Amino acid sequence: MKTIAAVYDSHEKAIAALLELKKSGFPTTQLSLLGKAELKGKHIYVKANDTPEKVEMSIGIIAGTILGILTGVGIFAVPGVGILFGAGAILGAFAGLQGGIIAGGIAVILSTNVGMDEADAIRYEQHLNEGKFIIFAQGDEPQLKLAQQILHAHGLAIEISPT
Amino acid sequence: MIVGVYASHDKAIVALRKLQESGYMPGQLSILAKAELVNNHIHVRPNDSLEKAEVSIGVVAGAILGVLPGLGIITIPGLGLLLGAGAWIGAFGGAYLGFLTGGIVAILTTAMGIDETNGKKYEKHLNEGKFLVFVQGNEDQIKLAHDVLHTLNLHLDLDVH
Numbered sequence: 001m002k003t004i005a006a007v008y009d010s011h012e013k014a015i016a017a018l019l020e021l022k023k024s025g026f027p028t029t030q031l032s033l034l035g036k037a038e039l040k041g042k043h044i045y046v047k048a049n050d051t052p053e054k055v056e057m058s059i060g061i062i063a064g065t066i067l068g069i070l071t072g073v074g075i076f077a078v079p080g081v082g083i084l085f086g087a088g089a090i091l092g093a094f095a096g097l098q099g100g101i102i103a104g105g106i107a108v109i110l111s112t113n114v115g116m117d118e119a120d121a122i123r124y125e126q127h128l129n130e131g132k133f134i135i136f137a138q139g140d141e142p143q144l145k146l147a148q149q150i151l152h153a154h155g156l157a158i159e160i161s162p163t
Numbered sequence: 164m165i166v167g168v169y170a171s172h173d174k175a176i177v178a179l180r181k182l183q184e185s186g187y188m189p190g191q192l193s194i195l196a197k198a199e200l201v202n203n204h205i206h207v208r209p210n211d212s213l214e215k216a217e218v219s220i221g222v223v224a225g226a227i228l229g230v231l232p233g234l235g236i237i238t239i240p241g242l243g244l245l246l247g248a249g250a251w252i253g254a255f256g257g258a259y260l261g262f263l264t265g266g267i268v269a270i271l272t273t274a275m276g277i278d279e280t281n282g283k284k285y286e287k288h289l290n291e292g293k294f295l296v297f298v299q300g301n302e303d304q305i306k307l308a309h310d311v312l313h314t315l316n317l318h319l320d321l322d323v324h
Contacts, residue, residue, distance in 0.1 A: 042225045043221040043225055044220075044221040044224050058204070058219065058221050059205075059220060059224060060205040060206070060220045060221050061204055064200050064204055064205050067200065067205075067236065071238045072235055072236065073235065073237075074233060074236075075224050075234050076232060076233035078232075
């Protein structure tokens, strides 16, 4: 199984892209979403990258929207990165976190557990640190080609990785 | 394994903290509860307040992340939303891959090794808005954890399996 990634500068755009993939029949069990969250006071927020005000959104709203598409959302404290949230198939990759991989940060998880190229993984970690959102689609070559076409046509991504 | 049943997330988190102070590792501790989607927002509803005031998931998640490194919220057909943290996340990974259709009892029996009768009892607790705290370890650790939680005395129910 291969993976492609698409980078978005806001939660809404990423969700819209997920919905577009779902509508086109791409299996939602092969989709994942990753973003960064922050703990302020006692509340967890997600920071969007695309508004000048960088309006904070409560994790409750985001998780609620995601759960309309994918069946699970995870929120993880990663040393040196902060709080990440992930949804979908990628949650399985995070299961290893408890075992100690957490210390290696997000790039290690993406390369070791999701099977991404290390250079790509480091770049995606940077995107996450900047408050961007990444969609991962996994599947065979024809599926990923289709996913790329859908996401290109949808047109909201900052970057879509080649297969 | 020990399963403690608590009426609110506050009490469950106090119990987790107490266990952490007593030397238990995050990989040995888990918390499980039901969450609700109200107007696009996820809440948990504690069982112990008269008003049953809703608490935003952001607050609960923040408190949990102070003790455990991760938490998950998953959709379970027929049950609604389930919030879990700690060693449970591993079970969630599996849940996503197939246990999900079996519901919470299947997860409890398959992933946590709880028998079906108790699995059903805990499912009922979850449906009533209670919070479950799990401790895993060797015999000595389980015995000590039982003493710690028993002394803390915030639980509704405390089982050793």
